Amino acid sequence: MRVTLARAVYADADIIILDDPLAAVDAHVGQHIFEHVIGPNGMLQGKTRIFVTNAVNWLPQTDQVVHVEQGRICSIGRYEDLVETDELFRSYLQDSQVDVSEAAGHHHHGANAALTQPTNHLAPYATEADADPRKATPIDGTELRTATKKRHGKETTKLIGVEEFRDGGVTWQTYKLLARNMTYWMVAIVLVGYALGSAFFLVSNTWIGTLTTHNYTLADGSVDQRYKGFGLAIYAVFILAQLIFVAFGLWGVSYGIIKAGRSLHNSMLQRLIRSPMSYFDTTPLGRILNRFSKDIDTIDLTVPSYMRYFLNAFFLSMAFAFLIMIEIPLTIVFVVPLMAALYLVKLFYQKTAMQLTRIDAMKRAPLISSLQQSFAGSNVIVATGNSNRFIAESHQKVDELTAVIHLSNGASQWLAFNSLIITNILTTVVGLLAVFGRDNLPFGKEAASVGLALTSTVAFNIIVQWLVQNLCDLEQSLLSTERIRDYSDAPIEAPAVIPDNRPPPKWPYQGKITFTNYEARYRPGLDLVLRGVNVTIAPGEKIGVVGRTASGKSSLTLALLRIIEPASGSISIDGTDISKIGLHDLRSRITIIPQESALFSGSLRLNIDPTEEADDQQIWDALQSSRLKAFFQNSPHGLNTPISEGGSNLSVGQRQLMCLARALLRRSKILILDEATAAIDFETDQFVQEVVRKEFADETVISIAHRIHTIMDCDRVLVMDAGRIVEFDSPATLLDKHDSLFYQLAKTAGAI
Numbered sequence: 001m002r003v004t005l006a007r008a009v010y011a012d013a014d015i016i017i018l019d020d021p022l023a024a025v026d027a028h029v030g031q032h033i034f035e036h037v038i039g040p041n042g043m044l045q046g047k048t049r050i051f052v053t054n055a056v057n058w059l060p061q062t063d064q065v066v067h068v069e070q071g072r073i074c075s076i077g078r079y080e081d082l083v084e085t086d087e088l089f090r091s092y093l094q095d096s097q098v099d100v101s102e103a104a105g106h107h108h109h110g111a112n113a114a115l116t117q118p119t120n121h122l123a124p125y126a127t128e129a130d131a132d133p134r135k136a137t138p139i140d141g142t143e144l145r146t147a148t149k150k151r152h153g154k155e156t157t158k159l160i161g162v163e164e165f166r167d168g169g170v171t172w173q174t175y176k177l178l179a180r181n182m183t184y185w186m187v188a189i190v191l192v193g194y195a196l197g198s199a200f201f202l203v204s205n206t207w208i209g210t211l212t213t214h215n216y217t218l219a220d221g222s223v224d225q226r227y228k229g230f231g232l233a234i235y236a237v238f239i240l241a242q243l244i245f246v247a248f249g250l251w252g253v254s255y256g257i258i259k260a261g262r263s264l265h266n267s268m269l270q271r272l273i274r275s276p277m278s279y280f281d282t283t284p285l286g287r288i289l290n291r292f293s294k295d296i297d298t299i300d301l302t303v304p305s306y307m308r309y310f311l312n313a314f315f316l317s318m319a320f321a322f323l324i325m326i327e328i329p330l331t332i333v334f335v336v337p338l339m340a341a342l343y344l345v346k347l348f349y350q351k352t353a354m355q356l357t358r359i360d361a362m363k364r365a366p367l368i369s370s371l372q373q374s375f376a377g378s379n380v381i382v383a384t385g386n387s388n389r390f391i392a393e394s395h396q397k398v399d400e401l402t403a404v405i406h407l408s409n410g411a412s413q414w415l416a417f418n419s420l421i422i423t424n425i426l427t428t429v430v431g432l433l434a435v436f437g438r439d440n441l442p443f444g445k446e447a448a449s450v451g452l453a454l455t456s457t458v459a460f461n462i463i464v465q466w467l468v469q470n471l472c473d474l475e476q477s478l479l480s481t482e483r484i485r486d487y488s489d490a491p492i493e494a495p496a497v498i499p500d501n502r503p504p505p506k507w508p509y510q511g512k513i514t515f516t517n518y519e520a521r522y523r524p525g526l527d528l529v530l531r532g533v534n535v536t537i538a539p540g541e542k543i544g545v546v547g548r549t550a551s552g553k554s555s556l557t558l559a560l561l562r563i564i565e566p567a568s569g570s571i572s573i574d575g576t577d578i579s580k581i582g583l584h585d586l587r588s589r590i591t592i593i594p595q596e597s598a599l600f601s602g603s604l605r606l607n608i609d610p611t612e613e614a615d616d617q618q619i620w621d622a623l624q625s626s627r628l629k630a631f632f633q634n635s636p637h638g639l640n641t642p643i644s645e646g647g648s649n650l651s652v653g654q655r656q657l658m659c660l661a662r663a664l665l666r667r668s669k670i671l672i673l674d675e676a677t678a679a680i681d682f683e684t685d686q687f688v689q690e691v692v693r694k695e696f697a698d699e700t701v702i703s704i705a706h707r708i709h710t711i712m713d714c715d716r717v718l719v720m721d722a723g724r725i726v727e728f729d730s731p732a733t734l735l736d737k738h739d740s741l742f743y744q745l746a747k748t749a750g751a752i
Contacts, residue, residue, distance in 0.1 A: 286369025544711025
């Protein structure tokens with residue numbers, strides 16, 4: 001969000017629209033951003049700022065307040081005027097726990113007083129600047145999940161990994177991988193089918209030549225028709241055998257490649273689903289989409305076509321070569337060196353073609369990423385007037401990809417031209433031998449032999465060109481197998497289930513959580529985000545977790561779910577070390593309501609009960625408890641009401657309430673609220689807190705919050721700073737200590 005805000009400042013537009021940019025930051029950071037960027041003395045001063053927010057503590061520092069309810073503007077005017085004259089606005093402030101009588105007093109102190117004293121009367125949201133000068137320092141880069149340097153000055157891994165660029169052709173490991181996924185017996189069927197089909201093709205052509213040369217005549221000089229009929233029957237048998245074996249070969253290629261494509265796709269998908277989050281932090285989405293779209297499409301459609309063409313051309317060319325050498329043995333002197341020359345041309349071409357194919361794939365991934373990002377952010381792009389820039393960038397990426405495609409086509413034409421020259425040399429040699437050797441060579445007077453040799457040479461000329469081109473195309477298309485193999489070897493998380501160490505079905509029984517000397521980092525090479533964490537959370541205890549931005553609050557959540565693994569130490573739940581059990585067994589027993597709701601394209605039922613374990617009444621009860629039943633009952637589809645991807649057809653508050661309903665249906669012993677109410681209005685926030693207190697009274701609840709008031713009724717508060725637990729006690733005890741960090745955070749937030 002802060003990067004987006006920086007982009008808005010950099011745009012230097014006359015009108016700035018800010019859609020609740022301070023929802024996901026703590027009070028100190030929010031105060032800093034408002035004072036230095038958004039507020040009357042910030043970097044955007046002098047510009048028109050439309051500031052949408054649920055936090056009413058900023059309203060006294062605005063020129064005009066627009067109060068919106070149910071899609072209608074209820075009132076508009078200066079804050080002080082609305083407090084004095086607008087009953088609906090005053091009611092809204094009271095619902096937000098604002099001392100309206102004190103707020104109205106600002107009208108008598110003038111505008112400047114309203115700007116300099118906004119906090120004492122705004123209990124839940126105020127952000128009065130603390131007198132401690134350390135709090136006024138700008139936010140530094142240490143809060144980023146990736147650092148630019150390792151400890152001791154060594155370079156860390158890059159934020160986005162560079163895609164590996166290989167040299168050379170397709171390795172034997174790639175062919176072996178494809179054969180293994182096709183299954184070796186299927187490969188044997190393909191090779192035997194094509195080999196026997198070509199053998200019968202060779203025999204049939206030789207037989208028809210013999211049949212036309214030796215005619216058996218009767219005593220009266222007529223041709224023995226029985227012999228001719230017998231010969232044609234044998235020829236038909238050879239042709240039928242050829243068709244049968246070639247059909248087996250074609251079936252083997254089609255079935256085998258489909259099987260291999262499915263196996264490679266599933267292997268890559270299962271691997272990526274099991275990959276740790278750190279892998280996706282360093283791998284752009286465009287690369288992954290490129291593998292699942294272009295590369296899978298190549299394996300499913302392009303590889304079988306080129307493989308059929310290549311195998312057909314290879315065995316046919318061998319058959320024609322044997323025919324030519326059988327009929328005119330002297331041609332062997334020319335066939336071998338010409339084939340060697342053709343192979344050298346192919347090698348020379350392949351070095352360039354393979355690299356062009358790899359460059360094509362590398363240029364295609366950024367284009368897919370750019371299109372995906374443009375579609376996802378189309379409303380922002382249009383709203384900020386950057387359509388032309390994104391179109392120009394897209395055109396540039398398309399031009400770069402098209403340039404590679406044109407080079408590939410040019411190289412392909414070069415190969416075809418050189419292959420044509422080499423194969424035509426053989427045609428010329430056979431023709432000259434047939435003409436000038438008719439009186440001196442043994443085959444010269446056998447018209448059938450010469451004719452068969454000449455026709456075979458012409459066919460050999462065409463098929464060899466086809467063979468070389470399809471061999472090169474096949475090797476290039478097999479690069480997709482190579483690229484998928486790389487992702488099939490992606491790192492994976494710990495096993496989902498460890499059969500020898502599965503927790504009991506009702507685990508956790510109580511919800512006791514113990515951190516012991518726990519330390520963790522997001523991935524190797526980065527600094528620790530949690531340092532020496534030692535804490536015990538009692539069963540059924542309600543714990544609030546607070547701290548400034550990047551203090552390690554959300555990292556605790558990731559550690560509990562083993563999204564990040566420990567660098568040292570351990571976490572146990574009800575005495576069970578969570579590092580010793582499978583990830584599925586762990587994560588299926590913990591419920592989390594995240595800040596950004598996770599909804600999927602599908603029905604309401606699917607989003608509330610993804611595992612399909614609850615009946616309709618249980619789902620309606622969960623919706624009733626989350627105050628959504630009336631809304632969806634009005635829909636003619638009921639529980640089958642369609643939900644758009646990401647819940648885009650619902651409001652932010654409704655999306656969070658759906659996550660609450662999901663948690664209510666699941667009923668785990670441990671519930672985590674990770675900034676679950678940061679982006680919703682105060683009324684919905686209060687409702688969520690009430691539901692959690694009522695419905696999860698016996699469960700262990702860990703509530704991570706920037707809004708201090710949301711955790712004031714917790715049993716204990718855990719205060720994080722720089723990845724360490726600096727305070728852990730009841731809210732009242734910590735507030736009594738004026739030198740505590742929690743007291744400073746509460747004071748900055750106006751909670752005291």
